[in-house]
Amino acid sequence: MPTFAVVLPAAGRSTRFRDPNYKKPFANLGGRAVWLHSAERFLNRKDVKQVIVVVAEEDREEFGRKFGANLAIMGVEVCPGGAERTDSIQNALAKVRDEIDFVAIHDAARPCTADKLIDQVFAAAEQHGAAILAIPVAATLKRAAPGKPATIAETVDRAGLWEAQTPQVFRRELINKAYAARTAALTDDAQLVERIGASVALVEGSALNLKITTKDDLRLAEQVLKVLPKAKPEGFSHPFAGDDLWR
Numbered sequence: 355m356p357t358f359a360v361v362l363p364a365a366g367r368s369t370r371f372r373d374p375n376y377k378k379p380f381a382n383l384g385g386r387a388v389w390l391h392s393a394e395r396f397l398n399r400k401d402v403k404q405v406i407v408v409v410a411e412e413d414r415e416e417f418g419r420k421f422g423a424n425l426a427i428m429g430v431e432v433c434p435g436g437a438e439r440t441d442s443i444q445n446a447l448a449k450v451r452d453e454i455d456f457v458a459i460h461d462a463a464r465p466c467t468a469d470k471l472i473d474q475v476f477a478a479a480e481q482h483g484a485a486i487l488a489i490p491v492a493a494t495l496k497r498a499a500p501g502k503p504a505t506i507a508e509t510v511d512r513a514g515l516w517e518a519q520t521p522q523v524f525r526r527e528l529i530n531k532a533y534a535a536r537t538a539a540l541t542d543d544a545q546l547v548e549r550i551g552a553s554v555a556l557v558e559g560s561a562l563n564l565k566i567t568t569k570d571d572l573r574l575a576e577q578v579l580k581v582l583p584k585a586k587p588e589g590f591s592h593p594f595a596g597d598d599l600w601r
């Protein structure tokens with residue numbers, strides 16, 4: 355069976371979340387931290403052999419205090435984040451064990467990823483070497499012209515456009531090669547692999563696999579979790595269940 359390491363970047367500044375008390379990976383979602391929900395989508399899988407959560411240096415002490423004991427039980431490793439998302443991922447890639455076949459990079463702020471989507475993007479990466487979840491753009495896209503108010507500069511043809519999601523899954527050697535060639539901070543990992551000329555498969559995801567960016571997204575995620583089957587095996591109850599959150 356091919357083996358996977360999962361990298362959960364949770365070291366962003368949560369600027370758009372606009373909460374003075376919590377960064378979004380640590381916000382309360384159904385009684386548990388957002389990042390925990392995201393981790394649990396992978397922790398019980400037989401093909402996942404390593405899970406690394408990336409936490410900003412400024413959060414490391416609180417994170418260790420809050421979750422340290424349970425991280426050991428879960429076997430989840432922690433590594434320091436960086437200024438940009440790609441810096442955070444690069445730090446985690448250095449910890450991925452050499453015997454691991456594939457690396458799945460999944461926003462810790464995406465807590466509602468269905469098992470079947472993970473199965474599909476993992477299988478696609480095994481076949482193709484690289485694969486990401488994404489959804490075809492369904493809205494009409496407008497490019498804004500600056501001004502007060504902003505006005506429409508143009509309508510962007512949405513034909514063939516997809517909105518990237520995560521997990522983004524790569525053969526370990528491929529993502530390492532892509533990061534070794536990195537010259538800029540980019541908003542997703544597939545771009546780095548594209549830039550070295552490798553093909554990345556698109557696997558249709560779901561609008562329910564939303565990324566928590568704003569408070570409204572947290573409210574949406576609460577509703578999605580009501581209909582999202584629990585991660586394999588069914589009914590897995592986590593040692594954190596009912597844990598209080600960041601105070």
Ligand SMILES: Nc1ccn([C@@H]2O[C@H](COP(=O)(O)OP(=O)(O)OP(=O)(O)O)[C@@H](O)[C@H]2O)c(=O)n1
Pocket residue numbers: 362363364365366367368369370371379408435436437438439440442461462463464565566567
């Ligand atoms: N330097 C960074 C930036 C982002 N992330 C993580 O990457 C995921 C997606 O990033 P995003 O949604 O942009 O999070 P933030 O950068 O925190 O959001 P904002 O732009 O609103 O500050 C998040 O889980 C975030 O914690 C990270 O680990 N390290």
Ligand SMILES: C[C@](O)(CO)[C@H](O)COP(=O)(O)O
Pocket residue numbers: 439461517518519520541542543565
């Ligand atoms: C990786 C990602 O979730 C794919 O859509 C997105 O690029 C993250 O971007 P962000 O600006 O770091 O939220």
